[in-house]
Every structure is written in structure tokens, then in C-alpha cells.
Amino acid sequence: MNEATLSAPIAKEPSAQQRIILDGLWFNNAIFAQLLGMCPLLGVTTSAENGLWMGLATLLVLIASNGVVSSIRHIVPKQVRIPVYITIIAAFVTIVDLAMNAWMHGMHQVLGLFIPLIVVNCTILGRAEAFASKNSAADSLLDALAMGSGFTLALVILGTVRELLGQGMIFGTVVFGADYPNMLMFILPPGAFIALGFILAIVNKINQGLEAAKKEQRQHPREVTL
Amino acid sequence: MSQRPWMNIDREQWQMVMALFIVGLLTTFLLALTDIFTHEPIAQAKRTALHSALTEVLPPYTNQPLDETLTIATPTLKDEHHLLYSARDANGNIVGFAWETIANDGYAGSIYILMGVNSEGRMHAMRITDHKETPGLGDGITKNQPWIDHFNGQTLNTIVWGVKKDGGDFDQFTGATITPRAVIKTLHQELLWFSQSRQQIFKAASTLNKEENHE
Numbered sequence: 232m233n234e235a236t237l238s239a240p241i242a243k244e245p246s247a248q249q250r251i252i253l254d255g256l257w258f259n260n261a262i263f264a265q266l267l268g269m270c271p272l273l274g275v276t277t278s279a280e281n282g283l284w285m286g287l288a289t290l291l292v293l294i295a296s297n298g299v300v301s302s303i304r305h306i307v308p309k310q311v312r313i314p315v316y317i318t319i320i321a322a323f324v325t326i327v328d329l330a331m332n333a334w335m336h337g338m339h340q341v342l343g344l345f346i347p348l349i350v351v352n353c354t355i356l357g358r359a360e361a362f363a364s365k366n367s368a369a370d371s372l373l374d375a376l377a378m379g380s381g382f383t384l385a386l387v388i389l390g391t392v393r394e395l396l397g398q399g400m401i402f403g404t405v406v407f408g409a410d411y412p413n414m415l416m417f418i419l420p421p422g423a424f425i426a427l428g429f430i431l432a433i434v435n436k437i438n439q440g441l442e443a444a445k446k447e448q449r450q451h452p453r454e455v456t457l
Numbered sequence: 458m459s460q461r462p463w464m465n466i467d468r469e470q471w472q473m474v475m476a477l478f479i480v481g482l483l484t485t486f487l488l489a490l491t492d493i494f495t496h497e498p499i500a501q502a503k504r505t506a507l508h509s510a511l512t513e514v515l516p517p518y519t520n521q522p523l524d525e526t527l528t529i530a531t532p533t534l535k536d537e538h539h540l541l542y543s544a545r546d547a548n549g550n551i552v553g554f555a556w557e558t559i560a561n562d563g564y565a566g567s568i569y570i571l572m573g574v575n576s577e578g579r580m581h582a583m584r585i586t587d588h589k590e591t592p593g594l595g596d597g598i599t600k601n602q603p604w605i606d607h608f609n610g611q612t613l614n615t616i617v618w619g620v621k622k623d624g625g626d627f628d629q630f631t632g633a634t635i636t637p638r639a640v641i642k643t644l645h646q647e648l649l650w651f652s653q654s655r656q657q658i659f660k661a662a663s664t665l666n667k668e669e670n671h672e
Contacts, residue, residue, distance in 0.1 A: 307480075308473045308476055310473055315476060315477060318480050318481060322484035322488055326488065329491050329499070330491070330495060332495065332499050332502070336502035336503070336505070340587070418592045418593040
């Protein structure tokens with residue numbers, strides 16, 4: 232073995248941009264890692280479709296607010312930044328609310344109050360304060376895209392599990408057939424908590440596995456083939 | 458100095474005020490713009506939703522019930538008056554009326570019902586337009602089609618208006634009696650009101666027709 236192979240990093244460290252994407256989608260996922268935005272998560276995920284549209288509405292608001300907050304980060308005085316962020320977020324939520332009411336009337340009826348409630352989703356203010364106010368507009372948009380997609384992913388997963396167990400369907404398509412005794416509890420709020428608990432347990436298990444593999448790699452670098 | 462207190466505000470404070478002011482101004486402008494663009498589509502979407510619900514609860518018609526509305530006083534009910542959509546056939550004869558009503562004694566909040574009767578006062582069909590009943594239990598009123606269709610063609614005398622638990626002819630749902638009971642009670646009251654106010658309603662409908670002919 233020559234020197235180059237020995238000194239080469241075992242697993243290539245991800246670039247800053249890749250890091251943002253991985254964090255948003257998985258390692259710092261708004262739901263799985265930060266446990267933020269529980270209200271829409273538990274409230275609307277009675278079906279996969281509801282979860283998907285709620286996630287996409289949040290994603291849209293997040294992209295707009297992160298982009299604007301990042302572009303004005305040098306102008307806004309520190310003392311009033313939170314009211315400014317909230318005003319911006321509330322404006323974009325209202326725009327999404329009106330737009331959905333106009334062009335997706337049926338889904339707007341279903342999601343109802345949860346759309347205006349995106350304003351108080353901690354994920355959005357959290358990203359504005361923790362990321363967009365300190366990073367470039369391009370990175371902030373990427374962060375919004377990753378975080379929003381991660382949030383949507385979590386909502387769709389929980390929505391799918393609840394719809395499947397509660398109604399025997401996925402995205403409105405019957406999976407289990409007519410004989411399936413619908414486990415009503417999973418459509419009701421307690422079922423949301425129970426399903427979320429199991430999903431979080433699985434996520435933690437996967438993360439433990441990843442952590443162990445990383446450790447293994449560090450201790451026995453030569454066994455890993457590149 | 459004391460007459461001009463704003464002179465005491467330092468530069469930093471001005472920046473804060475201006476930042477909030479400008480952001481407030483811009484977002485207001487943005488929202489006004491969105492409202493201008495969505496106002497018409499929202500009204501249109503609501504109209505479309507109501508229109509498709511009307512075709513389900515009314516007998517076949519050829520006119521535009523949304524444009525032929527009657528306001529009829531309802532002294533016996535909780536609301537002060539109903540807005541009736543009148544359906545006519547090609548000859549201009551009334552084939553039925555539809556109106557929206559609210560059942561207030563559901564399990565969780567108000568249940569909004571759109572109901573249609575034919576010209577004889579026989580119920581044609583009903584649809585729930587909005588409710589907050591428990592998913593999987595009380596929401597059978599929107600999902601249990603046989604139960605919904607059980608109302609079709611009924612009059613005050615063809616069926617006993619109540620859930621089976623109360624000695625009526627309608628099924629209750631497993632784990633949910635309050636919701637169907639509220640819907641049945643409201644529809645029964647409404648049919649009763651219609652049969653009492655029938656002459657008044659038809660009279661109002663005929664004057665509406667005349668007015669249109671004169672135009």
C-alpha cells in the first residue's frame with residue numbers, strides 16, 4: 232500500500248452543501264431530530280395525502296421566509312429581528328392560505344385551520360433564527376428546501392402509517408381489502424402519538440447503527456474498501 | 458426640547474422603527490396584492506363547490522339555482538330566515554328547493570347540511586358540507602353512503618325520524634349516536650318547516666319568476 236491510500240480520508244467528508252441537505256432530510260430533521268412542529272404533525276396526518284399537502288405548504292412558506300430573512304439579515308437591527316421574522320412568516324402563510332383556498336379548494340377545506348397555524352410552527356422561525364439570519368441566501372434556500380422536504384417526509388410517513396393501520400388504505404387506495412378490521416385508534420389523536428413513538432424508536436435505532444458503523448470505520452480504517 | 462420628544466430618539470432606535478415600519482408596509486402591500494389575485498378564484502371555487510353539491514341534492518333542473526334565491530322567514534327555527542335555491546325544469550316549473558341548515562347539537566361543533574326537497578316536499582337528498590365530528594366515528598354522516606341515501610325520497614310520514622336506539626328507523630353508527638341523532642333531528646325540523654311554509658315559499662317563487670319574465 233502506498234502512502235496516498237493510507238492518508239486518504241476513509242469516507243469522504245461531505246461538503247457544506249451536502250451537509251445542509253443531509254441535516255435537513257435526516258440528521259437534523261425537524262420532526263425526527265428536533266421534535267418541532269408537532270401540532271401539524273399530529274393534527275393533520277390522518278391520511279398520507281393530508282400529510283403530503285400540509286408538508287408542501289410548510290415547505291413553500293419555509294423557502295420564502297428563509298430566502299427573505301437571509302437577504303435582509305444585514306439591514307434588520309438585532310433587537311427587532313424576531314418581530315420582523317414573524318411578520319414575514321405570517322405574510323407568506325397568509326399568501327399560501329389564500330392561494331390554496333383559491334386553487335385547491337377541496338384540500339383547503341380538509342386542512343382548514345392548520346394552514347394558518349403554520350405561522351406558529353417552530354420549525355420556520357427556528358430556521359430563520361438559527362440558519363437564515365447567519366448564512367447566505369443561496370445556502371438558506373437550500374436549507375429551507377432540505378428542512379421542508381424532511382418535514383414533508385416525516386408527515387407523509389406518519390400519514391401513511393396511520394392511514395394504513397386505521398383505514399387499510401394508502402393515498403386513498405385500498406391495500407388491505409374489505410376484511411381488514413380498521414384500527415380506528417390510529418385515526419384518532421392517541422394513535423398519532425403511538426405511531427410517532429414507534430417511528431421515532433425506529434429512527435433512533437437506525438441512527439445508532441449509523442453511529443456504530445462510523446466508529447467501526449474510524450477504528451479499523453484499512454478494512455474498508457473505497 | 459420637551460415639545461419635540463422625537464428629537465431624543467437616537468439613530469439606533471430610528472433604525473428599529475424604520476425596519477419594522479418598512480417590513481410592515483411591504484408585507485401589507487404583498488397581502489393586498491395576493492387578495493386582489495385570489496379574490497375572484499376563491500369566490501369561484503366556493504361557487505363551484507356549492508354548485509356541485511346542489512346538483513346532488515336537487516332533482517334534475519335546467520336553471521341556475523344559485524341565481525334564483527328566495528329569502529324565507531323561519532319563525533319556528535333557530536335561524537331567522539333561510540336562503541332557498543330554487544330549481545326549475547325547462548318549462549320554468551319549480552322542481553325543488555335546496556337550502557343550507559346547521560345542526561348545532563352534534564358531538565363537536567356545528568354540522569352544516571345542504572338539503573334538497575322536491576316540489577311535493579319530499580326530501581330529495583342531503584349532503585354534509587362542513588363538520589368537525591370524530592374521524593372514523595361521527596364522520597359516517599359524510600362517508601356512510603347507505604346511511605346518507607336513507608334520507609332520499611322520505612317525507613314526514615314515510616319513516617320514523619330518529620335513530621334506532623330512540624325507536625326511529627335510521628341506523629346509528631358504532632360508537633357514535635349523537636352525530637346521526639343531531640342530523641336527523643335537524644332534517645326533521647326542516648321538513649316540518651317546509652311543509653308549514655310551503656304556500657309562502659311557492660308564492661315567493663312565483664313572484665320571482667314573474668319578475669324575471671318582465672325583465
